[in-house]
Amino acid sequence: MFSTVLVANRGEIALRVLRACRELGMRTVAVYSTADRDSAVVRLADEAVHIGPPQSKASYLSVPAVIEAAHRTGAQAIHPGYGFLSEDPDFAEVCEDSGITFIGPPASVMQRLGDKAAARALMAEAGLPVLPGSTGAVATPAEAKDIAGRIGYPLILKAVAGGGGRGMAVVREPDALVPAFNETRAHARAVFGDERLYMERFVEHAxxxxxxxxxxxxxxxxxxxxxxxxxxxxxxxxxxxxxxxxxxxxxxxxxxxxxxxxxxxxxxxxxxxxxxxxxxxxxxxxxxxxxxxxxxxxxxxxxxxxxxxxxxxxxxxxxxxxxxxxxxxxxxxxxxxxxxxxxxxxxxxxxxxxxxxxxxxxxxxxxxxxxxxxxxxxxxxxxxxxxxxxxxxxxxxxxxxxxxxxxxxxxxxxxxxxxxxxxxxxxxxxxxxxxxxxxxxxxxxxxxxxxxxxxxxRGERVKTTAISTRRAYNQPESGPRQVAAGPRVADG
Structure with missing residues (x-):
C-alpha cells in the first residue's frame, strides 16, 4: 500500500480524494496554483506544493511541475481526479517511467480509448452497439458530405480528442454541414490540440x-x-x-x-x-x-x-x-x-x-x-x-x-x-x-x-462564522507545511 499520495487536481474532487486517502491511513500531498493558495485543499492536505501561476497550462497541466512535486514530497502514487491530466496517456506513461503509480488505467488503455473514433471501432469489434457513422476520423468536408449521405440527418460532429461536452456540433441539414465541420475542427484544434473529427447519427429525443x-x-x-x-x-x-x-x-x-x-x-x-x-x-x-x-x-x-x-x-x-x-x-x-x-x-x-x-x-x-x-x-x-x-x-x-x-x-x-x-x-x-x-x-x-x-x-442572508466553516470542512486549526517548488518546477 502507498504511504503517500499526491492529488494532481483542485477543488471539490481534490478534497474528495484527500479524504479517501486519509481514511486509508495515507499521507496526502496537494499541489496548488497561485490562485488556490488559500484553498480548502491546501488546508486539508498534510503537505502542499505550489506548482505555478493560475493558468492551467503552467500549473495543473504542467507534467514536469507535478512530477517534481511528487519526487520532492516522496509520493509513491498520483491521483489525477477528473479533468486536467486524468485522461492524458502521456502523463500516465511519465508517471510509470518516473517510478510513480498512476491511479487510473494503464497508458496503453487510455491511448486506445482516448481516440474516440478508434474506441468506437474497437467497441464495435467487441460486440457493443454503435450508431451509424464514420469508421474513423473524417479528413475533409467532401468526405463529411459523403458520409452524411450514407447515415442521413440529423448527425453530430465530434472531436476525436474531445470530452466534457466540448468539441461537438449537431447538424440538421446539408447546407449547415460544411460550416459546422470547419468551425468544430477549428475549435477542436484550439481546445484539444487535435483537429480530427468523426461523425455519427444524432438521435433525437434521446x-x-x-x-x-x-x-x-x-x-x-x-x-x-x-x-x-x-x-x-x-x-x-x-x-x-x-x-x-x-x-x-x-x-x-x-x-x-x-x-x-x-x-x-x-x-x-x-x-x-x-x-x-x-x-x-x-x-x-x-x-x-x-x-x-x-x-x-x-x-x-x-x-x-x-x-x-x-x-x-x-x-x-x-x-x-x-x-x-x-x-x-x-x-x-x-x-x-x-x-x-x-x-x-x-x-x-x-x-x-x-x-x-x-x-x-x-x-x-x-x-x-x-x-x-x-x-x-x-x-x-x-x-x-x-x-x-x-x-x-x-x-x-x-x-x-x-x-x-x-x-x-x-x-x-x-x-x-x-x-x-x-x-x-x-x-x-x-x-x-x-x-x-x-x-x-x-x-x-x-x-x-x-x-x-x-x-x-434582495439580500436575504444567513449568517455564518469562520468556526462553522472550519468544522464543516474538517479543516485543521493549523495548515500543512507548504513547500514552494524550485525554479525547475515553475519553469516546467
Missing part, C-alpha cells in the same frame, strides 16, 4: 445513460449499475441520478453487461464509465468511454454503499477487488445537482467573485461535495463548479422532495456571484422530469429566468 465499472489488475470486472445524465446544457451535465428511471430491466441488464464486456475486451483497469445514448424505444448505443472518475460518481456511491475512490486507490496498489458482481446491491434512489457559479439568465455565463456567504444544506441523507467557503474567491481561471449536492432516499419521489428541500436551504452570495440553484429547482419541478420522460433536450425547452434566486438578490 436520453444519456452511463454505466460505472471497476476492474482490477487480475482480470476481474464488475459494474455498479447505471446513471441517468440526461439533464444537460451545451452537452454538459447538470443533474444525474441512479438508478436510471423508466428503464426496462432487460435493457438495464443488457447495457451493464455490454459495459463489462467492453472493459474486459481492452484489459481495462480502475474506475471507468461507458456512456450510452438511449433511444425513445429503449435501444442503446455506445457514445464514448471515460477513463477516469466521473463528476457524478457520488450518486452511484449513495445507492451501492461502495467508495469508488477508495477502490481506485486499492486497485492501483495491486489489490484484487474484494467483492463480486453478486455482492453489488443497489438500494433506493440518489440524485446529484451541480451547483455552478453561473447566470442562467445569460446563457449560463460564469460569474466570478468573492463569496460573502456560503451555507450548504444538511439533514438526513444529504451530501455536499464542495471546496467553497465564505471568503473564497471564485476566479475566472477554472471550471465554475461550486458544489455537488447529492441526496438519497428510499425511492425517487422522496429523493426529489429531499433535493428540492436541500437546494432551497443552500445559501450562496456576494461579489456578483450568481448560481444555478434556482434554475435547478425549476428543472426538478418540470412535469417531464418528475415523470422521467425528459430527454437531453429538456433545458432547451425551458426559459432561463431564475425566479427562485430573487431572495438572494
Amino acid at each position: 436520453r444519456h445513460v452511463e454505466v460505472q465499472v471497476l476492474a482490477d489488475r487480475h482480470g476481474k470486472v464488475v459494474h455498479l449499475g447505471e446513471r441517468d445524465c440526461s439533464v444537460q446544457r451545451r452537452h454538459q451535465k447538470m443533474v444525474e441520478e441512479a438508478p436510471a428511471p423508466n428503464l426496462p430491466q432487460e435493457r438495464r441488464t443488457a447495457m451493464c453487461a455490454a459495459a463489462v464486456r467492453g472493459a474486459a475486451a481492452v484489459g481495462y483497469v480502475g474506475a471507468g464509465t461507458f456512456e450510452f445514448v438511449l433511444t425513445p424505444d429503449h435501444e442503446f448505443y455506445l457514445m464514448e468511454i471515460n477513463c477516469r472518475l466521473q463528476v457524478e460518481h457520488p450518486v452511484t456511491e449513495m445507492v451501492t454503499g461502495i467508495d469508488i475512490v477508495r477502490e481506485q486507490i486499492l486497485i492501483a496498489a495491486g489489490q484484487p477487488l474484494t467483492f463480486g458482481q453478486s455482492d453489488v446491491v443497489r438500494r433506493g434512489a440518489a440524485i446529484e445537482c451541480r451547483v455552478n457559479a453561473e447566470d442562467p439568465d445569460r446563457a449560463f455565463a460564469p460569474t466570478p467573485g468573492s463569496l460573502t456567504e456560503f451555507v450548504p444544506p444538511g439533514g438526513p441523507f444529504v451530501r455536499v461535495d464542495t471546496h467553497a467557503f465564505p471568503g473564497w474567491r471564485v476566479g475566472p481561471d477554472y471550471d465554475s463548479l461550486l458544489a455537488k449536492t447529492v441526496v438519497w432516499a428510499p425511492d425517487r419521489e422522496q429523493a426529489l422532495a429531499r433535493m428540492d428541500r436541500a437546494l432551497g436551504e443552500f445559501r450562496v452570495g456576494g461579489g456578483g456571484v450568481r448560481t444555478t440553484l434556482g434554475f435547478l429547482r425549476r428543472v426538478l419541478a418540470r412535469p417531464e422530469f418528475r415523470s422521467a420522460t425528459h430527454t437531453t433536450g429538456l433545458i432547451e425547452t425551458m426559459g432561463r429566468k431564475d425566479d427562485s434566486s430573487s431572495a438572494h438578490s
